[in-house]
Amino acid sequence: MVSKILKKTEVLRGFIQIPAESRLELIGNMHLPCPTMLNSEPARLDKYGRLWSPYLKDNFRLAED
Numbered sequence: 001m002v003s004k005i006l007k008k009t010e011v012l013r014g015f016i017q018i019p020a021e022s023r024l025e026l027i028g029n030m031h032l033p034c035p036t037m038l039n040s041e042p043a044r045l046d047k048y049g050r051l052w053s054p055y056l057k058d059n060f061r062l063a064e065d
Contacts, residue, residue: 014057
């Protein structure tokens with residue numbers, strides 16, 4: 001299992017950057033980019049290890065500094 005705290009850019013733009021140490025576990029030998037699903041919503045996984053989905057865009061509150 002991989003856990004991560006979303007950064008401001010990720011929340012605003014609608015993607016999750018998969019940590020480098022977890023990419024092999026989550027992506028394996030998949031050919032990228034590829035379509036996928038995130039919480040029953042369409043998403044795509046790009047060659048940089050980012051999971052993009054309209055579901056993520058502005059869907060989370062940002063922590064106040």
